Amino acid sequence: MLMFGRVIDIPRLQAWYADAELSYRYSKMTLAPTPWLPVLTELRNRVNTFCQAQFNAVLVNCYRDHKDSVGWHSDDEVELGKNPLIASLSFGATRDFQLKHKNGGESIKLSLQSGSLLVMGDKSQEYYQHALPKSRIEKSMRINLTFREIKK
Numbered sequence: 562m563l564m565f566g567r568v569i570d571i572p573r574l575q576a577w578y579a580d581a582e583l584s585y586r587y588s589k590m591t592l593a594p595t596p597w598l599p600v601l602t603e604l605r606n607r608v609n610t611f612c613q614a615q616f617n618a619v620l621v622n623c624y625r626d627h628k629d630s631v632g633w634h635s636d637d638e639v640e641l642g643k644n645p646l647i648a649s650l651s652f653g654a655t656r657d658f659q660l661k662h663k664n665g666g667e668s669i670k671l672s673l674q675s676g677s678l679l680v681m682g683d684k685s686q687e688y689y690q691h692a693l694p695k696s697r698i699e700k701s702m703r704i705n706l707t708f709r710e711i712k713k
């Protein structure tokens with residue numbers, strides 16, 4: 562990613578799978594879509610049914626160990642539209658997920674276990690930020706899939 566004019570490594574691995582021609586732009590990066598893998602299509606279909614959604618893309622994050630993380634942010638990119646629905650599936654190591662209101666106050670912590678589905682909707686991106694901090698305890702790999710709908 563580009564930070565203060567420098568190209569630096571993000572503290573995790575990332576891949577973007579989406580229907581053809583749906584790129585994703587954030588933090589001045591453009592992720593070109595990788596064609597769907599059968600297992601991701603299967604998960605997408607199940608999550609679409611469960612959430613009554615039309616997810617057409619998934620951002621895959623791989624946290625290699627406890628030192629990998631994602632900083633405070635909202636998933637509020639314009640291509641997601643207003644009040645986006647985001648469904649987050651976790652696999653592997655249990656990690657803490659944090660949520661806080663943009664106006665301040667305490668953050669809350671959710672322990673995301675393997676196989677769990679976290680759904681963020683309504684104004685959760687407009688009013689809140691979330692993060693996955695580094696862990697002080699050693700952790701094995703965690704893979705997180707955030708299903709999104711890119712509006713055309």
Ligand SMILES: O=C(O)CCC(=O)C(=O)O
Nearest residue numbers: 620622636658693705707
């Ligand atoms: O790994 C997680 O649980 C969160 C990932 C996330 O916030 C994102 O990809 O936008």
Ligand SMILES: [Fe+2]
Nearest residue numbers: 634635636691
């Ligand atoms: Fe996010």
